[in-house]
Amino acid sequence: MKKTSLLLMLLILTGIGATISxxxxxxxxxxxxxxxxLIIDAYDVENPENKKAVTSLLVGGVDNDNVLPGYAIVSATQIILPLKTDADTTQYVLMKGAFVNNNGTPDDTSDDYYDGNTDIITINYTREEVYVSRACGYKTIYKNVTLTVEPENNEENWIKSRQPLNDNQSVEDETETHFNIFH
Structure with missing residues (x-):
């Protein structure tokens, strides 16, 4: 009986110690x-103080058919783009006035494709890994961020100009705008 009580007491104390630690x-x-x-706000090129929605906007990756979730032919005054954490460059296709071209065969969707006024943006940066916590691990912040529109100085581009909000623009905060585009 003493051995059973002692063993029971030992198990209880061990359990309490484990719970506390x-x-x-x-x-x-x-x-x-x-x-x-990266957060981009869209403004009216003719009235630069006013935000202007990009109508029928489609955003996708370069050299693939993937549309960025939330950007399949929408109107938006703000564009939120994830950047690559394993490369120093990210590219996106931004299509204004996007529509589904049925290629003259409305009953056959297999040959449909997106069409519209396409600009390609290239975002260059340097990456820095920052420790967040044991549970969250690391996050990447981006320094010296630049954004270019390709092809440069093309009259057909719908993005007429772009402007970083700060010199030596960094992307560390997801609650503030990093670039403005004018269209």
Whole structure:
């Protein structure tokens, strides 16, 4: 009986000790800032103080058919773009006035494609890994960010100009605009 009581007491104390020494769950809270996206606001080129929606906007990757979620023919005054964490350049196709071209065969969707006024933007940057926490790991911040429109100085480009909000623009915060485009 003494051995059973002693064993039971030992198990209880061991359990309490383990409970007291436990670490909180290693779950990264949603409120923790992680790798930020690039934020671009769109303005009217003829009245640069006024925001102007890009109508029928489609955003996709270069050299693939993937449309960025949330940007399949929408109207937007703000464009939020994730940047690559494994390269120093990210490119996107931004299509204004986008529509689905049925290629003259409305009953056959296999040959449909997106059409519209296409500009390609190239975003260059240097990456820096920053430790967030044990649960969240690291996040990438982007320094010396530049944005160019290709082809440069083309009259057919719908993006007429672009402007960083700061010299030596960085992308560290996902709550502030980083570039303005004028169209």
């Amino acid at each position: 436990c670490e909180p769950d290693d779950i990264c809270p949603e409120s923790t800032p992680t790798t930020p996206s």
